[in-house]
Amino acid sequence: xxxxxxxxxxxxxxxxxxxxxxxxxxxxxxxxxxxxxxxxxxxxxxxxxxxxxxxxxxxxxxxxxxxxxxxxxxxxxxxxxxxxxxxxxxxxxxxxxxxxxxxxxxxxxxxxxxxxxxxxxxxxxxxxxxxxxxxxxxxxxxxxxxxxxxxxxxxxxxxxxxxxxxxxxxxxxxxxxxxxxxxxxxxxxxxxxxxxxxxxxxxxxxxxxxxxxxxxxxxxxxxxxxxxxxxxxxxxxxxxxxxxxxxxxxxxxxxxxxxxxxxxxxxxxxxxxxxxxxxxxxxxxxxxxxxxxxxxxxxxxxxxxxxxxxxxxxxxxxxxxxxxxxxxxxxxxxxxxxxxxxxxxxxxxxxxxxxxxxxxxxxxxxxxxxxxxxxxxxxxxxxxxxxxxxxxxxxxxxxxxxxxxxxxxxxxxxxxxx
Amino acid sequence: xxxxxxxxxxxxxxxxxxxxxxxxxxxxxxxxxxxxxxxxxxxxxxxxxxxxxxxxxxxxxxxxxxxxxxxxxxxxxxxxxxxxxxxxxxxxxxxxxxxxxxxxxxxxxxxxxxxxxxxxxxxxxxxxxxxxxxxxxxxxxxxxxxxxxxxxxxxxxxxxxxxxxxxxxxxxxxxxxxxxxxxxxxxxxxxxxxxxxxxxxxxxxxxxxxxxxxxxxxxxxxxxxxxxxxxxxxxxxxxxxxxxxxxxxxxxxxxxxxxxxxxxxxxxxxxxxxxxxxxxxxxxxxxxxxxxxxxxxxxxxxxxxxxxxxxxxxxxxxxxxxxxxxxxxxxxxxxxxxxxxxxxxxxxxxxxxxxxxxxxxxxxxxxxxxxxxxxxxxxxxxxxxxxxxxxxxxxxxxxxxxxxxxxxxxxxxxxxxx
Numbered sequence: 138x139x140x141x142x143x144x145x146x147x148x149x150x151x152x153x154x155x156x157x158x159x160x161x162x163x164x165x166x167x168x169x170x171x172x173x174x175x176x177x178x179x180x181x182x183x184x185x186x187x188x189x190x191x192x193x194x195x196x197x198x199x200x201x202x203x204x205x206x207x208x209x210x211x212x213x214x215x216x217x218x219x220x221x222x223x224x225x226x227x228x229x230x231x232x233x234x235x236x237x238x239x240x241x242x243x244x245x246x247x248x249x250x251x252x253x254x255x256x257x258x259x260x261x262x263x264x265x266x267x268x269x270x271x272x273x274x275x276x277x278x279x280x281x282x283x284x285x286x287x288x289x290x291x292x293x294x295x296x297x298x299x300x301x302x303x304x305x306x307x308x309x310x311x312x313x314x315x316x317x318x319x320x321x322x323x324x325x326x327x328x329x330x331x332x333x334x335x336x337x338x339x340x341x342x343x344x345x346x347x348x349x350x351x352x353x354x355x356x357x358x359x360x361x362x363x364x365x366x367x368x369x370x371x372x373x374x375x376x377x378x379x380x381x382x383x384x385x386x387x388x389x390x391x392x393x394x395x396x397x398x399x400x401x402x403x404x405x406x407x408x409x410x411x412x413x414x415x416x417x418x419x420x421x422x423x424x425x426x427x428x429x430x431x432x433x434x435x436x437x438x439x440x441x442x443x444x445x446x447x448x449x450x451x452x453x454x455x456x457x458x459x460x461x462x463x464x465x466x467x468x469x470x471x472x473x474x475x476x477x478x479x480x481x482x483x484x485x486x487x488x489x490x491x492x493x494x495x496x497x498x499x500x501x502x503x504x505x506x507x508x509x510x511x512x513x514x515x516x517x518x519x520x521x522x523x524x525x526x527x528x529x530x531x532x533x534x535x536x537x538x539x540x541x542x543x544x545x546x547x548x549x550x551x552x553x554x555x
Numbered sequence: 556x557x558x559x560x561x562x563x564x565x566x567x568x569x570x571x572x573x574x575x576x577x578x579x580x581x582x583x584x585x586x587x588x589x590x591x592x593x594x595x596x597x598x599x600x601x602x603x604x605x606x607x608x609x610x611x612x613x614x615x616x617x618x619x620x621x622x623x624x625x626x627x628x629x630x631x632x633x634x635x636x637x638x639x640x641x642x643x644x645x646x647x648x649x650x651x652x653x654x655x656x657x658x659x660x661x662x663x664x665x666x667x668x669x670x671x672x673x674x675x676x677x678x679x680x681x682x683x684x685x686x687x688x689x690x691x692x693x694x695x696x697x698x699x700x701x702x703x704x705x706x707x708x709x710x711x712x713x714x715x716x717x718x719x720x721x722x723x724x725x726x727x728x729x730x731x732x733x734x735x736x737x738x739x740x741x742x743x744x745x746x747x748x749x750x751x752x753x754x755x756x757x758x759x760x761x762x763x764x765x766x767x768x769x770x771x772x773x774x775x776x777x778x779x780x781x782x783x784x785x786x787x788x789x790x791x792x793x794x795x796x797x798x799x800x801x802x803x804x805x806x807x808x809x810x811x812x813x814x815x816x817x818x819x820x821x822x823x824x825x826x827x828x829x830x831x832x833x834x835x836x837x838x839x840x841x842x843x844x845x846x847x848x849x850x851x852x853x854x855x856x857x858x859x860x861x862x863x864x865x866x867x868x869x870x871x872x873x874x875x876x877x878x879x880x881x882x883x884x885x886x887x888x889x890x891x892x893x894x895x896x897x898x899x900x901x902x903x904x905x906x907x908x909x910x911x912x913x914x915x916x917x918x919x920x921x922x923x924x925x926x927x928x929x930x931x932x933x934x935x936x937x938x939x940x941x942x943x944x945x946x947x948x949x950x951x952x953x954x955x956x957x958x959x960x961x962x963x964x965x966x967x968x969x970x971x972x973x
Binding site for chain 1: 582596603628849858
């Protein structure tokens with residue numbers, strides 16, 4: 138049962154605006170058990186939109202169209218739909234009265250432009266006759282087309298409240314797809330594929346997908362079937378097998394972030410944490426505090442960008458900085474110890490490195506990073522080398538540092554450095 | 556001269572991932588003076604991708620295809636292109652050697668999967684034979700097709716460095732569009748449109764676009780024409796007029812970030828800065844240190860998430876916290892003073908607030924934020940109320956705090972609080 142989505146707007150094919158409607162609508166249709174064949178994005182242009190509508194009506198049972206329903210001159214969707222689907226426009230008096238009423242009740246100024254919103258292709262059904270957002274549906278051949286506004290909030294509301302229930306009334310999907318997500322850090326897409334090769338022989342109905350999302354990789358596990366209980370059981374089996382093969386490289390199941398996982402662990406174990414950040418400049422603190430409730434375990438952070446601040450805020454020895462440099466194993470160990478002591482937390486996590494593009498040397502090239510973790514009288518430290526630009530090095534460093542906390546609390550070894 | 560873009564990936568038509576490549580590629584093509592006809596998003600599926608390629612070859616002179624070039628089983632683009640365009644696959648030995656070499660040099664593990672990357676449709680030209688990202692181009696009838704990886708960084712690099720120059724070699728657009736960008740903070744899209752209404756009468760050839768990109772708004776000024784010198788002059792005139800009308804709300808021209816503008820000002824005036832962050836958790840430090848060379852002006856930051864850390868790291872009076880609370884004008888002033896003194900910098904910037912979703916009260920609801928700036932014996936402070944979720948409040952707070960530094964150094968008044 139094919140469905141497709143047509144997104145209309147000059148701003149979307151000129152690099153000015155990122156589309157969110159296609160993404161949202163496809164997620165909705167998939168969760169109904171439908172398959173999305175294609176998302177077509179076109180400008181406010183008669184020829185291309187006409188062609189897209191004609192193709193859609195030929196091949197798809199349900200078609201979601203968004204955009205171009207507003208009152209201004211470049212809003213052409215109703216007109217083009219009328220011409221293409223051979224349903225001349227007419228003025229819907231009920232809709233006109235409703236729009237006029239809405240405008241007055243909201244204290245907005247009536248503008249003659251707004252009349253345009255009440256001209257619909259003949260046979261169109263207004264989606265939400267009592268609501269504020271405009272939108273209509275039309276049947277043509279075996280297709281049901283839904284025309285929605287391009288404003289994301291209005292589009293989502295109509296889609297969720299009117300369109301999805303209407304689709305489910307017209308069509309009962311036989312094979313509901315269910316999926317699980319596993320999030321991995323420390324293994325690349327091809328390494329994961331290698332490790333999991335052969336797995337698909339055991340799990341025939343299971344479809345895998347690998348989606349790198351720097352610095353993480355998402356694995357999706359999808360099964361389509363009729364018996365929901367059976368599917369869920371099979372998904373759990375697949376998830377367990379992958380977990381078994383990838384071990385601690387899997388840091389989350391579902392859409393949970395690494396900072397959320399770390400936060401849950403710290404909360405559950407009643408462990409407090411403080412940070413000493415040099416090259417990440419505050420990014421680790423920002424991530425930790427993105428979680429509501431992080432004040433329970435996150436006490437403080439020191440962003441020690443200068444040598445002087447490392448000495449004054451953390452008690453790093455001037456001698457250490459002079460002898461080994463600010464980016465060194467010795468320094469990161471003193472940083473981790475120093476912040477843990479002064480904050481009086483259970484753990485002190487520290488990073489120092491060269492994010493680039495300048496500052497690298499032959500022995501310590503750009504991307505050289507040291508991570509240190511002080512906990513219960515012990516200090517762990519390691520050296521890494523992260524590829525990429527300044528932003529990538531910062532992001533990879535923050536991720537690795539958070540992963541250290543997760544692995545320590547789980548009793549797993551850290552991802553080895555160099 | 557039509558162009559179109561085909562985006563491939565199951566994750567993109569199932570609501571799992573938002574596409575960024577279509578948006579980026581269309582912006583690139585438009586800036587070359589080309590028109591984008593359509594962006595088609597399809598899954599890793601033979602039938603739909605084949606159909607999209609066939610249609611594209613029929614109607615478009617240039618076709619950008621992204622995704623499905625990786626090493627795993629679901630990467631089918633080269634195979635489907637070979638079949639559809641009637642160009643059987645062959646193993647490109649030079650590419651194979653290069654991939655093997657790259658893998659070894661980066662210290663990655665060789666995996667047999669990677670061989671797949673070297674199978675190309677006959678007649679394909681490798682886009683960047685010395686680079687790391689894979690991608691190739693093929694001519695078919697009157698169309699030039701470019702196949703790029705789906706990983707946004709790799710795709711962008713190849714597009715900017717190889718594909719766009721190649722397109723411009725093959726085609727010289729008659730009316731080059733030129734544009735300028737102005738970045739605004741503190742005024743909404745409709746406020747900007749109001750202020751600038753009437754302007755278009757003076758500047759007839761100029762097209763304006765307003766694109767909100769939270770918490771900023773970008774204004775694009777576009778002129779299409781033949782005489783480049785004349786266009787540039789007209790753009791400068793338009794830019795000056797807008798600057799005159801919006802004044803200090805414009806913080807950058809071009810694609811410069813606010814932290815880059817602040818960094819340039821601090822460097823030029825030889826002013827040093829330290830931070831005391833509570834609700835932003837390190838985000839301001841992260842933004843400041845995204846700029847290479849920020850160590851010249853950024854000395855340190857204190858992420859004071861607990862009351863104790865505010866007292867110990869900044870010397871905030873326990874009495875102040877007890878009497879007025881951690882989120883108060885009194886506290887933010889002591890924070891700003893405290894960090895400036897202990898860091899011995901010219902400026903001390905502080906923020907404290909309630910990012911939510913919990914922690915709000917009737918007098919201090921979620922989104923209540925105080926900003927303080929200590930400089931040359933004076934302390935400025937103000938209260939704001941930012942809408943939205945935890946992340947939005949953090950982002951808006953960081954932006955406003957950085958904007959304070961910019962406005963102070965320019966001698967402009969701060970955006971008023973409540």
